[in-house]
Amino acid sequence: DVRHGTVLYVEDITVSFDGFKALDALTLYVNAGELRCIIGPNGAGKTTMMDVITGKTRPDAGRAWFGQNIDLLTLDEPRVAQAGIGRKFQKPTVFENHTVHENLELAMAGARSVWPVLFARLSGEQSAHIDETLELIGLAERRHTLAGALSHGQKQWLEIGMLLMQEPELLLVDEPVAGMTPQEVERTAELLVRLAGKRSVVVVEHDMEFVRSIARTVTVLHEGRVLAEGSMDKIQNDPKVVEVYLGE
Numbered sequence: 001d002v003r004h005g006t007v008l009y010v011e012d013i014t015v016s017f018d019g020f021k022a023l024d025a026l027t028l029y030v031n032a033g034e035l036r037c038i039i040g041p042n043g044a045g046k047t048t049m050m051d052v053i054t055g056k057t058r059p060d061a062g063r064a065w066f067g068q069n070i071d072l073l074t075l076d077e078p079r080v081a082q083a084g085i086g087r088k089f090q091k092p093t094v095f096e097n098h099t100v101h102e103n104l105e106l107a108m109a110g111a112r113s114v115w116p117v118l119f120a121r122l123s124g125e126q127s128a129h130i131d132e133t134l135e136l137i138g139l140a141e142r143r144h145t146l147a148g149a150l151s152h153g154q155k156q157w158l159e160i161g162m163l164l165m166q167e168p169e170l171l172l173v174d175e176p177v178a179g180m181t182p183q184e185v186e187r188t189a190e191l192l193v194r195l196a197g198k199r200s201v202v203v204v205e206h207d208m209e210f211v212r213s214i215a216r217t218v219t220v221l222h223e224g225r226v227l228a229e230g231s232m233d234k235i236q237n238d239p240k241v242v243e244v245y246l247g248e
């Protein structure tokens with residue numbers, strides 16, 4: 001079976017807005033444990049693709065499967081999240097008036113109301129999960145800091161940690177390093193590399209240097225289709241890709 005080890009199947013997906021095809025029979029596969037970067041000029045269809053995968057936009061045609069048998073096109077956004085797909089939007093959304101640790105507790109509890117969650121005792125297992133995540137995102141020392149007092153980069157890492165509380169199998173990350181300092185960019189690269197393996201990570205990013213530093217496989221979208229796919233070296237020497245980027 002050629003699909004063995006594939007976690008995400010996007011096949012022949014077409015999305016039209018008033019006759020304009022934002023996605024045009026897009027086909028793309030993501031392997032289990034992979035760290036994939038999606039690049040492409042503005043308007044290429046990157047956001048629309050993420051919207052289709054997460055149940056925010058329904059395509060006109062095509063199929064999208066998660067794992068071996070979850071038909072993503074039958075699920076709404078909350079159910080896609082429950083199925084194991086976490087999405088990190090560009091702008092961090094954390095509970096500014098709660099500590100880093102409380103933010104993770106709240107994320108672990110899902111949509112339940114704030115105070116009962118914070119007064120509930122954590123099990124040993126839950127506590128360990130939060131501690132591990134704090135280490136992973138580099139905020140163990142900041143566990144009692146109010147999220148509102150964190151730097152922009154730290155807020156981004158916290159939000160990734162919050163997504164990890166639901167133990168997603170696939171993490172979709174939109175432009176994680178926009179607005180970060182060079183040191184934060186470097187730490188974000190390390191974090192994303194560490195996250196892959198146990199789960200799959202798909203990153204949409206404009207910063208080419210960053211993409212080069214993290215990606216094994218890069219997919220270039222253009223006009224709603226895959227223009228090229230492969231290693232960064234292969235992509236950068238592809239005349240089709242060069243033409244699209246020079247024309248931007």
Ligand code: ADP
Binds near residue numbers: 021022049
């Ligand atoms: P990217 O994220 O790669 O910049 P998008 O997926 O946001 O690209 O957009 C792809 C194309 O679809 C663009 O031309 C955009 O203007 C168009 N588009 C996206 N969403 C809508 C919408 N809700 N209504 C009309 N056109 C849209």
